[in-house]
Amino acid sequence: MNDVKRRTESLEEHVVALCRGARAAAPILAQASTEAKNAALRAGAAALRHRTGDLLATNAGDIERAKAAGETAAFVDRLTLTAARIEAMAVGVEQVAELPDPVGETITEWTRPNGLRIAQVRVPLGVIGIIYESRPNVTADAAALCLKSGNAVVLRGGKEAFATSASIASILRDATGEVPPDAIMFIDTTDREAVRIMLRQAGLIDVIIPRGGEDLIRAITEGSRIPVIQHFSGICHVYVDRAADLAIAERICVNAKAQRPGVCNAMENLLVHRDVAPRFLPAVAQQLEAAGVELRGCPETRRLVPSAKPASDADWDTEYLDLILSVKVVDSLDDAIAFIRRHGSGLADAIVTTDTDVAERFTRAIDSAAVFVNASTRFTDGFEFGFGAEIGISTNRLHARGPMGLRELTTYKYVVRGTGQVRT
Amino acid sequence: MNDVKRRTESLEEHVVALCRGARAAAPILAQASTEAKNAALRAGAAALRHRTGDLLATNAGDIERAKAAGETAAFVDRLTLTAARIEAMAVGVEQVAELPDPVGETITEWTRPNGLRIAQVRVPLGVIGIIYESRPNVTADAAALCLKSGNAVVLRGGKEAFATSASIASILRDATGEVPPDAIMFIDTTDREAVRIMLRQAGLIDVIIPRGGEDLIRAITEGSRIPVIQHFSGICHVYVDRAADLAIAERICVNAKAQRPGVCNAMENLLVHRDVAPRFLPAVAQQLEAAGVELRGCPETRRLVPSAKPASDADWDTEYLDLILSVKVVDSLDDAIAFIRRHGSGLADAIVTTDTDVAERFTRAIDSAAVFVNASTRFTDGFEFGFGAEIGISTNRLHARGPMGLRELTTYKYVVRGTGQVRT
Numbered sequence: 001m002n003d004v005k006r007r008t009e010s011l012e013e014h015v016v017a018l019c020r021g022a023r024a025a026a027p028i029l030a031q032a033s034t035e036a037k038n039a040a041l042r043a044g045a046a047a048l049r050h051r052t053g054d055l056l057a058t059n060a061g062d063i064e065r066a067k068a069a070g071e072t073a074a075f076v077d078r079l080t081l082t083a084a085r086i087e088a089m090a091v092g093v094e095q096v097a098e099l100p101d102p103v104g105e106t107i108t109e110w111t112r113p114n115g116l117r118i119a120q121v122r123v124p125l126g127v128i129g130i131i132y133e134s135r136p137n138v139t140a141d142a143a144a145l146c147l148k149s150g151n152a153v154v155l156r157g158g159k160e161a162f163a164t165s166a167s168i169a170s171i172l173r174d175a176t177g178e179v180p181p182d183a184i185m186f187i188d189t190t191d192r193e194a195v196r197i198m199l200r201q202a203g204l205i206d207v208i209i210p211r212g213g214e215d216l217i218r219a220i221t222e223g224s225r226i227p228v229i230q231h232f233s234g235i236c237h238v239y240v241d242r243a244a245d246l247a248i249a250e251r252i253c254v255n256a257k258a259q260r261p262g263v264c265n266a267m268e269n270l271l272v273h274r275d276v277a278p279r280f281l282p283a284v285a286q287q288l289e290a291a292g293v294e295l296r297g298c299p300e301t302r303r304l305v306p307s308a309k310p311a312s313d314a315d316w317d318t319e320y321l322d323l324i325l326s327v328k329v330v331d332s333l334d335d336a337i338a339f340i341r342r343h344g345s346g347l348a349d350a351i352v353t354t355d356t357d358v359a360e361r362f363t364r365a366i367d368s369a370a371v372f373v374n375a376s377t378r379f380t381d382g383f384e385f386g387f388g389a390e391i392g393i394s395t396n397r398l399h400a401r402g403p404m405g406l407r408e409l410t411t412y413k414y415v416v417r418g419t420g421q422v423r424t
Numbered sequence: 425m426n427d428v429k430r431r432t433e434s435l436e437e438h439v440v441a442l443c444r445g446a447r448a449a450a451p452i453l454a455q456a457s458t459e460a461k462n463a464a465l466r467a468g469a470a471a472l473r474h475r476t477g478d479l480l481a482t483n484a485g486d487i488e489r490a491k492a493a494g495e496t497a498a499f500v501d502r503l504t505l506t507a508a509r510i511e512a513m514a515v516g517v518e519q520v521a522e523l524p525d526p527v528g529e530t531i532t533e534w535t536r537p538n539g540l541r542i543a544q545v546r547v548p549l550g551v552i553g554i555i556y557e558s559r560p561n562v563t564a565d566a567a568a569l570c571l572k573s574g575n576a577v578v579l580r581g582g583k584e585a586f587a588t589s590a591s592i593a594s595i596l597r598d599a600t601g602e603v604p605p606d607a608i609m610f611i612d613t614t615d616r617e618a619v620r621i622m623l624r625q626a627g628l629i630d631v632i633i634p635r636g637g638e639d640l641i642r643a644i645t646e647g648s649r650i651p652v653i654q655h656f657s658g659i660c661h662v663y664v665d666r667a668a669d670l671a672i673a674e675r676i677c678v679n680a681k682a683q684r685p686g687v688c689n690a691m692e693n694l695l696v697h698r699d700v701a702p703r704f705l706p707a708v709a710q711q712l713e714a715a716g717v718e719l720r721g722c723p724e725t726r727r728l729v730p731s732a733k734p735a736s737d738a739d740w741d742t743e744y745l746d747l748i749l750s751v752k753v754v755d756s757l758d759d760a761i762a763f764i765r766r767h768g769s770g771l772a773d774a775i776v777t778t779d780t781d782v783a784e785r786f787t788r789a790i791d792s793a794a795v796f797v798n799a800s801t802r803f804t805d806g807f808e809f810g811f812g813a814e815i816g817i818s819t820n821r822l823h824a825r826g827p828m829g830l831r832e833l834t835t836y837k838y839v840v841r842g843t844g845q846v847r848t
Contacts, residue, residue: 027765027789030791031788112808116808118810125821125822206821206822207822227651227820248843252844254846259846259847259848341451365455367454367837368837369837369838370837370840371840372840373839373840373841373842374842375540375841375846376845376846376847378846379845379847386534386536396651397549397550397630397835398631398822398823398835399822401835411821411822411825412825413791413825413826414826415787415797416799416803417796417798417799418798418803420669420671420672420676420798420799421799422675422800423679
């Protein structure tokens, strides 16, 4: 596949050739019309549906190998395709076709006193490297988002779903129509050295987006000569202020912890102002425990909620990704802010309060990618933000921060129009 | 200086302590009022003026050492202060105080169907590391821009102007008023190992901006665990189209090459459409040669301009930073685009044409940080763009591209205001 001959070339030459293919396709894709890109996406979705039988057969091989290797049922489920999952993948690709094209958008423009008209225009980043783990649907998802945002992509899928991911990439490449197929490149080897080679191609790949666990992201960041968009842990807080509407606070706390505990934007630490703790904590504890949540509290919390276990120092810095919650009673807004600055991961933190001054102080002081007032941290998500798609959530401070949609896969250039101006 | 005890600590501990100081000051500075920041800048400017005598005495020591080390006159000039240069430095700091504060600006906001109001709000990057060479005025310039944009700064000045830069940093630190002095940290050792230690502090410094030559930038990029905003070479092109106004083309070419040849946004390669070459090249060659420019041409150019030397293959990829220009006759707009894509550095390129379709095709196809139509590449500059200041010009594609002013020293956070919304 990928139309690159392998016979005698080394792994290094092969991986570099794939990256070069993407680099060569990038300027063509960058100038492709919205119609051409959407046509490629719709044709790709149709081809995925059409090839459902083949995909399921290929996937059965991956599943068999994973089971033979003794992988857990949850792991095998992640790499398993079904007809319904292939349909969902195709719909996802079609939805990306429906989104507005960010490329060519004028972000801002102005005229200088000398008459120069300066426009800041959105353009693709260039070539994006996506390194992911076992879910094969990332192949279609990431390829679609990169293609729509005008970026060529080099995909490196996890070895457990390798055959399935390779097959999805091949199907999409065959359906690109006017867009060059090399805009979607798939690293067709499970050799781990291929990743290291990829991470050295700073002239060919503009940015690396790892999709997977923290270990993957750290390893890639350590080894990369290319900028990496990181998604590190989410230790999210909810602070229930003395002026909170306690009914709202209960609803938000239960949602932020228990609606889907295994994700980065779920609450891990609950902070409660001393003045409302006696009224609030027993009631919310009952609801959280009814939802299956184990509570670990400070001494004050345990006095009010005797069923809570004692929280250790490590608990305040732990991303449980599970039905466990650490709870602390604080003396003031300032204490809550200081606690979040110390223990938060800068992803998402919330305050529940009816006091607008307190809310204002909180939103100014907490420097997280998303700061919520009277809403659940679970809304930290590209779809919930209205981006229509999400390539990931960035915990970087540079370039893109928080949920990343199509716009966050672009950069800009300045187009300056004059009438013969020169500098004096 | 910097209030950090050195006695027994290692170099590593010392540099880390300085970075920690900046990190601790960062959230306080990030929330400082515009008035407090401007007061610090104005007091700093006044202190620089007040301490002119001391600064000149300190600078005399640096000059003496540089001369004793056999540095060139041009090198010594770069690190030399005069009363006029100190006054210019103070005025520069005051000008930064006059600029609008980017922090807190709402970039965009929208309301979701569920009633959530989402605002994207500009916030400082955090801690910026500036690594620079011999010009001591960078100390004041960079410190002022970082302070106004709410960022703490760790300054590492070149060893030749070390005493002068240390003194400028100390003066500014003493004048910060309400802003914590540790918002301006200066690495008070010339040990080269200090830079390597600094580049490893990914938890304490958010971004590194090197100010200096390409060797410095490459060395820092190689050694850094922190994102680096790079400023690589400027191989800028002017393409004179068949539909060019030749009087405008002449003016732009002479300006782009000769007005200040030693800077990154000066033209290095001139491309001329075959149809206008016989009329244009002899005339512009005469003007360029009158301005002291040496011409190196393709065979066609040399036929029309016999005084031109032959251009070698290397010439098309050389940033002369000097009164030398490579000239090539091309057959078409497409040839010009292909040539620029191959030889350009992606900083700034210009077209001269009266044909709006051709201009449109050029601006779409050329993916440089700044693309000019009928204007000189020399306008690629933060002041000329109206930013009021410039920390540098980025050749990165991520985060900021092209001229960087105060806004480009910020990131954003999302502030989401609700009325009790939870995710379903």
